[in-house]
Amino acid sequence: MQSGGVQSGAVGTEPTVLMGTIVNPAGLTLAKIVPQTRVPVFASAGLGASPTWHAFAADQVGIAFTDAIGVVGDQRIRIDQEAMRTIDTGLAWAPGEFFSQAGEPIPQCARGTLRRVVDRLAAAGLQALVGHEIEFVVTGPHGEREPSDLWAQYGAAGVLEHEAFVREVLSACESTGIGVEQFHPEYGHNQFELSVEPLDPVSAADQVVLTRIVLGRIARRHGLRISLSPKPFADGVGCGAHQHISLRRGEAPVFSDGSGAAGMTVDGEHAVAGVVDAMIELQGVLGGSVVSGLRMLPGQWAGAFACWGVENREAAVRLICSGPSTPRGANLEVKAIDGSANVYFATAAILGAALRGIDARMTLPPQVIVDPSTLTEAQRTDAGIRPLSADQSTVVDTMDSSPVLRDILGDPAVDALVAVRRYEVTHFPDHTAQTLADRFRLAWSV
Ligand code: GLU
Ligand code: MG
Numbered sequence: 001m002q003s004g005g006v007q008s009g010a011v012g013t014e015p016t017v018l019m020g021t022i023v024n025p026a027g028l029t030l031a032k033i034v035p036q037t038r039v040p041v042f043a044s045a046g047l048g049a050s051p052t053w054h055a056f057a058a059d060q061v062g063i064a065f066t067d068a069i070g071v072v073g074d075q076r077i078r079i080d081q082e083a084m085r086t087i088d089t090g091l092a093w094a095p096g097e098f099f100s101q102a103g104e105p106i107p108q109c110a111r112g113t114l115r116r117v118v119d120r121l122a123a124a125g126l127q128a129l130v131g132h133e134i135e136f137v138v139t140g141p142h143g144e145r146e147p148s149d150l151w152a153q154y155g156a157a158g159v160l161e162h163e164a165f166v167r168e169v170l171s172a173c174e175s176t177g178i179g180v181e182q183f184h185p186e187y188g189h190n191q192f193e194l195s196v197e198p199l200d201p202v203s204a205a206d207q208v209v210l211t212r213i214v215l216g217r218i219a220r221r222h223g224l225r226i227s228l229s230p231k232p233f234a235d236g237v238g239c240g241a242h243q244h245i246s247l248r249r250g251e252a253p254v255f256s257d258g259s260g261a262a263g264m265t266v267d268g269e270h271a272v273a274g275v276v277d278a279m280i281e282l283q284g285v286l287g288g289s290v291v292s293g294l295r296m297l298p299g300q301w302a303g304a305f306a307c308w309g310v311e312n313r314e315a316a317v318r319l320i321c322s323g324p325s326t327p328r329g330a331n332l333e334v335k336a337i338d339g340s341a342n343v344y345f346a347t348a349a350i351l352g353a354a355l356r357g358i359d360a361r362m363t364l365p366p367q368v369i370v371d372p373s374t375l376t377e378a379q380r381t382d383a384g385i386r387p388l389s390a391d392q393s394t395v396v397d398t399m400d401s402s403p404v405l406r407d408i409l410g411d412p413a414v415d416a417l418v419a420v421r422r423y424e425v426t427h428f429p430d431h432t433a434q435t436l437a438d439r440f441r442l443a444w445s446v
Helices: 036-043 051-055 110-123 156-161 163-176 201-221 266-286 343-359 377-382 392-400 403-409 411-427 433-439
Strands: 017-023 029-035 047-049 075-079 085-088 091-100 126-139 180-185 191-199 225-227 243-249 305-310 315-320 331-334
Touching (some): 017 036, 017 075, 017 110, 017 201, 029 047, 036 075, 085 163, 085 201, 091 110, 091 201, 110 126, 126 201, 126 343, 156 180, 163 180, 163 201, 191 201, 201 225, 243 266, 266 305, 266 392, 266 403, 266 411, 343 403, 392 411, 403 411
Parallel strands (some): 017 091, 305 315
Antiparallel strands (some): 017 029, 085 091, 126 191, 126 225, 180 191, 243 331, 315 331
């Protein structure tokens, strides 16, 4: 270790630099770089950044100004030195968080918001672990479609077509300390999924940011890019960013070893009830971009209905039960999330909704054991199954007027999320699925 804690490795003649990142409300990963000697300053005083960082829009040019976010004022990004990682010889990384010049947390900061929600869980005696799935499509350097003549759904040929990329990603993850659960070709052409190990919520979200950086670096070496867009190509399969949530009270799991539905504890039932109840209001945080609606449709395994069910891939909340085949234990997979979401806010929203369900002792609705799209609308209404919206204007309005979300994330964070997402809806009103997918294909790439 050298000063500032960056492992320098074999530095040679190359100076070691550190890249600190934050993820803004539009889901963009923004960065500042320092030479190694400045790492301690980046971690203590912090580096200046305009409040407009919270308002940079996903079209990669616009700023969604609000009454609270303008050109006057300055904030500080401080990196979390304990979360620092060496990515490669000469390049280290750390996640950052926003503070005021006086050192107060900034309420629009997603990482700080998630930390506060985790503290609220802890005060209620609960600890969470979160495992992330990162789905992406490999493209050419300008987002062009790559050949995929041999691609079959989850086909081995897809791996061999990109073998060097796949192997380098795995070895880079290993050397960076990213715990990979599995890496597999997906349903869509040139689509992959990298699942990373469950960690505490803040570390897990940090790990997603780091993994995206690692993926982007390796892709570049092969003349490729990765698209994390919810719908990289209008005629192709969507990309999700599912999160697997488990909760413990002390040493006891909440979603298993109980006497409730599907083996859940009483807390588990309330938590699932809370997430399902809030799902429609959460949608703007989980998949609020102007492209998200292209994915949020039945038949996409995107969880397009607010309901829950054991191993139900069309439910927004899929319960995975504990057993000999699930060494990580029971967990909730929230499927409605996509890669345009701010990963910290998304986890915060889900955990906050789960806690609300527990606090209010919400009643668990019956589980749904069929594909909800095979039911008639009347049957769905009778069963309390509500469709998520594919209309982003509605999604943004619902987010804006959600007391549940405002209670979980706080008004400044929700206002910033609403501003960037409303900007997208109002600036791209007449676009077709194709032009939207094309325009935003690399918007969330790193
Ligand atoms: N690609 C799907 C989505 O957009 C998920 C497929 C899967 O379940 O792995 O969420
Ligand atoms: Mg998948």
